Amino acid sequence: MKKTVIAALSLLLCLPLAAGRIVTDTVKSKILSSDVVLNVYLPDGFGRNEAQRYPAIYLLHGLSDDYRAWRDKGQMQTVVDELISSGECVSVVIFMPNAGGPDTHNTWNGYFNMPGWNYEDFFFQEFMPEVEKKYKVVGDKEHRAVMGLSMGGGGSTVYCQRHPDLFSSCYAMSPWLDNESNSVGPGGEKDKRYYVCEAVKEHSALRFVEQADDETKAKLRTVKWFFDCGDDDFLFDQSVKMHQLMRGAWIHDELRIRNGVHNWEYWHQALRLALPFASRNFGK
Amino acid sequence: MKKTVIAALSLLLCLPLAAGRIVTDTVKSKILSSDVVLNVYLPDGFGRNEAQRYPAIYLLHGLSDDYRAWRDKGQMQTVVDELISSGECVSVVIFMPNAGGPDTHNTWNGYFNMPGWNYEDFFFQEFMPEVEKKYKVVGDKEHRAVMGLSMGGGGSTVYCQRHPDLFSSCYAMSPWLDNESNSVGPGGEKDKRYYVCEAVKEHSALRFVEQADDETKAKLRTVKWFFDCGDDDFLFDQSVKMHQLMRGAWIHDELRIRNGVHNWEYWHQALRLALPFASRNFGK
């Protein structure tokens, strides 16, 4: 039977879905005085129609990881391919920029401005304009979302708090939303890890909501918010506190506490929820 | 706040759950005239109590893969750790034996006896006795399950059909249950791929049900069966046919058709269903 021959061949090849692809690219940054590497997921058919423009998702990694984490540890492509194929997510371009590295004492980490590493400036002034133009993105709030895990979940939240006019939705996975520690080393040294911890403290997403005035709250209500954290995650308290503060400020958000800890199994499953969430909140 | 310091440290370490571990081992086979490598998942606490015995799961890989596939591509450990931790799966030893390799034309593949590769004999006469003794397994039908993907899903099914006294449950993912093709090469050559295709044909799990007599059917009813296949899997028809044949023979089984194709995303999700299924069907 011909079908079975094809079957036998397919067993060998294990053909994927009509699949997107991931390309690696570099953006030169004057602000950071360095090149920033990124992975970009391009959906099936990207580039075929010259005029087509896509919604964009920024997918942020965590502390001590880098731009490769979502591709390699998170296996993001199989999830995105599947969800686009079944219509649960629209065709979308996904940017995974570098904002860290494994050696947190000696490598810059973080999405915020800190002395010597003005990443937020870079992100909005250099990075976003360049990649959105290059990769055929619609480029408005209604077609832009941000999501990320841990430090990247905090980054997503704060980016939407400070730029609510730029994103339609925010999905924060096991987010690092605040930091109260004194992060100096045993000998009082202030290394790169010190600075990222201080930056998270200064950009506390929790305090931002607590101190928001009416005008700010009104702007925050234009973003769709989703917080997703494991019941055994060491950052559990922060997501819950966030939900309570948001509710207290009459800003609608979604909260999910699923089974799990601070690991890639949790985030892999989270991505299956996050992409449909972003997708259905894109402008129509 | 001390908690946050721990938090900051944990961010760097990304500590897993109370975790099991995977060891690699080798079984010498006279039947196959070769060594067979395997990975073994050992649950947290394994070996701490000398007298404790564990249920066993055999987790089988697919064609052109080997004993490393479930660990590396399937990321099985994070799933098992999580499900044991939440009680959805009991503490269990999981054997992942080698039965294949990437070059299907020149490497033996398959779970059945074929000329020069009597794997089924090896599995039941040499492999199972040795590893169950070494890894402190209870060792009866009530505490033994088998599951696998594609060629390994077919292998699981056929093993349970031919040895229903040995397994309490079978979970077949995207299983390869039959083969009707003439698998000789373009020049009529009979290479290793030819033999595995022929062996699947000879061990057709579909025909086994069709031809089962009453005594055989009675034995098949002592096993819990689960077939799970993607709606866009090229092997879809076989799982459906199996369910129809089982129903026709009044042998109860579960069938699920979920969204997906013949890929690791499907099997990773399947494992989250398969382990609780095996666990709740272990003897009590």
Add this chain to the structure above:
Amino acid sequence: MKKTVIAALSLLLCLPLAAGRIVTDTVKSKILSSDVVLNVYLPDGFGRNEAQRYPAIYLLHGLSDDYRAWRDKGQMQTVVDELISSGECVSVVIFMPNAGGPDTHNTWNGYFNMPGWNYEDFFFQEFMPEVEKKYKVVGDKEHRAVMGLSMGGGGSTVYCQRHPDLFSSCYAMSPWLDNESNSVGPGGEKDKRYYVCEAVKEHSALRFVEQADDETKAKLRTVKWFFDCGDDDFLFDQSVKMHQLMRGAWIHDELRIRNGVHNWEYWHQALRLALPFASRNFGK
């Protein structure tokens, strides 16, 4: 604590979500020479803005049920309210027309034309125009979906096959897609049940795909199709056959086989999948 007082009060009241409401209405039909009752789900805020128009879903009941079934047995309102509230379904008007009754021997049942009961004519010529105008529906293919269970799943499928220009999506639950029986009574009598069975046979959704020419297939590809049936449903074979025929005709569809039988628990869960499916396939 004031909050707790509110809590205590709420315990008594069990306040629902920002909720829609269900109204009962009647459409006079010349074609059927009778009045047809329907329930209509109106989302929260309906009517507040005079100019607003809504997408529409037609939600069809099964044989021997009537227009009250989805509201009362299916508990559809809590599902719709929840999914609209969380954004998984857009604000939508849902029509649940009557097409049957409990005494199938003496009450008309069915969505097709049959001698004395030209329901399909009524549906498209009288019913749809009247309710879509009255209930502020957008009224084009891009904003119209149909779904239903059993006889209503078959009705949904056939309506989309015969009117692919009118619906963006079809979600068929445990659908009755064909009938091969001779349905005359023991004494050869042809009662109302005879006619509905004959009508299903004449409108076989399976045969429709088998016999579709290229032009028809092209039109069918403009509809998003979803078939959802329990593994222990007595109509299981029909959904599977449909998927195989659709695939053979290169018409993309989704198929899910979940755990279950032909009952309201299955359809209640199905509705949680069907509404997001219809919603994401509405035009943007």
Add this chain to the structure above:
Amino acid sequence: MKKTVIAALSLLLCLPLAAGRIVTDTVKSKILSSDVVLNVYLPDGFGRNEAQRYPAIYLLHGLSDDYRAWRDKGQMQTVVDELISSGECVSVVIFMPNAGGPDTHNTWNGYFNMPGWNYEDFFFQEFMPEVEKKYKVVGDKEHRAVMGLSMGGGGSTVYCQRHPDLFSSCYAMSPWLDNESNSVGPGGEKDKRYYVCEAVKEHSALRFVEQADDETKAKLRTVKWFFDCGDDDFLFDQSVKMHQLMRGAWIHDELRIRNGVHNWEYWHQALRLALPFASRNFGK
């Protein structure tokens, strides 16, 4: 085709699964000086084998509801039948006792002792012994679980806190775990609602954990705990606080925050999680 005739007949009958049944019974209480009504779910096959004994689940209703709520509003039978049929829950007897009524100002409500309504005494001294004997229950901690919603979720939790030797697991849905209000009426009257609010305050499940000594904590660790509450439930804070206190006391529990409010849709879905949880924690 004979199959289709059966199909047509089944369409009319909509036969359920191999189904359990619900019986209504009455227990005479000296302690309460009244009869207490209950519904009992008996699994398929109950009574067929005289010697068989079953695990037992106590399924508790909420404030202003009564013993009929889980059967009628919660549609519990279809869920239980399905989960037993698929093996996700073992065959089990489920008791749904009356502990309230719709008029909370004039009808006794609550699972605790209060002046004139010593329900906890009744439950453990009269009710449990009588029904467990009559309905062939194993009758030990390893085969007994308790679960409930709102006031019944609080009741479940407190019963397990005060009788950890009697239950293997507790699943609390949207639980009412504490009360800080002054519940006297506007004119200072102390009606039946006043007493239930006071009783919840006195039996605060949160304070119980806060004040637990080491011996008590050790006992609490012998119970499996699950808290499940909607993100938009007005009692959200209590479930989260409970999880934080349990974690602080090193007592392992599961917490899930799913989408939803304080309604039957939430509890119907919760039951699908609660029964497998209880089942897998029954002794083996």
